[in-house]
Amino acid sequence: MKKYIYSALAILIGITSVHAADYTQWVDDPADCTVVYNSVNCGADYVCGVETTNNFPYCASLEDLTAPTFPTSSNSVYGSGLGAGYVLNCTADVTNGNANPANPYCSNGGNYYCNRSSLCNGYYRDTVCLANNFSASGAGAFTCSESCQSGRLDCTGDATEGSCSVRKNITSYPTGSNNHYGTTCDAAQVSCNSGYLDCDASGTGATSGTDTATGNGCEVRVGVTSYNAAANNTYNWSCGAVCKSGYYDCDAEGVTLTNGCEVQSGVTSYAAHSTVNSSCTSVCSGNYLDCNGDLVSGGAGDGCEVLNGGACTLAGLDGIIDGCSMGVAACVIDPIEFKTGVNTENATEDPLLWGTQYGTGDLASMSKNGDEQSQFTIDNEGDVGMGTDSPHVAAALDMSEKGKGVLFPELTTIERDALNGGVPPIGLIIFNTDINALELWNGTWWMAIGKQSHSNRKEFILPW
DSSP, rough: OOOOOOOSSSOOOOOOOOTTTTTEEEESSSSGSEEEEEEEEEEEEEEEEETTTEEEEEEEOGGGGGOSSSSSEEOOSTTTTTTTTTEEEOOOBBBTEEEEEEEOOGGGGTOOOOEHHHHHHHHTTTEEETTBGGGGGGGGGGGEEEEETTTTTTTOOOOOOTTOOTTTTTTTOOOSBSSEEEEOOGGGGGGETTTTTTTOOOSSSSTTTTTTSOOBSOEETTSSSSSSSSTTTEEESSSSSEOOOEEEEESSSOSSSOOOOOOETOOOOOSTTEEEESOOOOOTTTTEETTTTOOOOOOTOOOOOOETTOHHHHHHEEEEEEEETTEEEEEOOOOOOOOSOOOOOOOOOSSSSOOOOOOOSSEEEEEEEEEEEEEEOOOOTOOOSSSSOOOOOSSSSSOOOTTOOOOEEEOOOOHHHGGGGGOOOOEEEEEETTTTEEEESSSSSSSEEEOOOOOOEEEEOOOO
């Protein structure tokens, strides 16, 4: 009769014991199970499972721990170092429910555990634990299954070591190239390896159709095997011809004829510093630019003639190329600081001298030795003063310098009439050297400032 007891006393002297929290005491003979666990003595009974919540053992009589009366197949190792056959775990975890309470807990619900044989495993066959024997009984406790382990085939049929070495859909077939067995040993189920095709239909495996001759298997690797002697072509998934990856037939002569796929994208070049892209169009390589626009697919012109970021000179000054402008390289000169008494040369799209005034002071103020008559001023409003450091608030240009006048540009009548394409701005004043008089354009005609007359002007007499 089974007994499941807890005992408060422990008789430790001369009795085998197991330390607390040890739930894996595998044995090949029930008599090897411990009697004492965590200071609990099972007495005439044996430890057979541990209730892990409280870490107390369950106990079962040795007479109840008999081997199963049925065979079981297995490919698992439970008791490392134990022989093949039925084994049990004296301290199986009861809390996790891996045992049926109707049977001793260490019996795995009456099924026990079948420890595999290394011999059977070497044959790629499961171990069959025989009825009524624990593994301690030796060779009579197990045998090897007649069938192969899951996913394997015995294509020799001799049940010897290694006879189940064929792995379904993996192991190479003994004849033909780049192929493997299917789910059976039948040659009709032989398949090509991933990425390979049998484009000549000679047979993926041992035979070619109904002939007895050996086929060459899967002779084509898609995207790699050349279709014919034309350059850079290969097979596609329909056993047709295409260009290899990265190659193109830009001259449209055909991928299997003459030069085949003659262009390698990003490599083939028809002009300096350029390559051909996947659209069969020439494009500049790296940082090169085609500023003069003569790069064409056929390679005419000087290609990409400008290195963006390269060195350049402008008016004798060193600079860096930054793109194109007006069909040529745009040479950008680094800003150069102005120094007193030094002629500073520069070439820039920005103002030669520039800055921003966030305060209320003048934008510019200069004079010679502090002489007010030589004063030049641009005030905070942008008004210009000459001969004064304080331009009048009502004047955009205040020329207060004493002892000097104003000279207007001198033009002949022909030069005057050519100003701005014959459309000068209203209010423009010039000195006409043909009539020795000032003239003002009022938007319709030139008006003479003085008493002289002219056929194409009206006289405007100043009041002085």
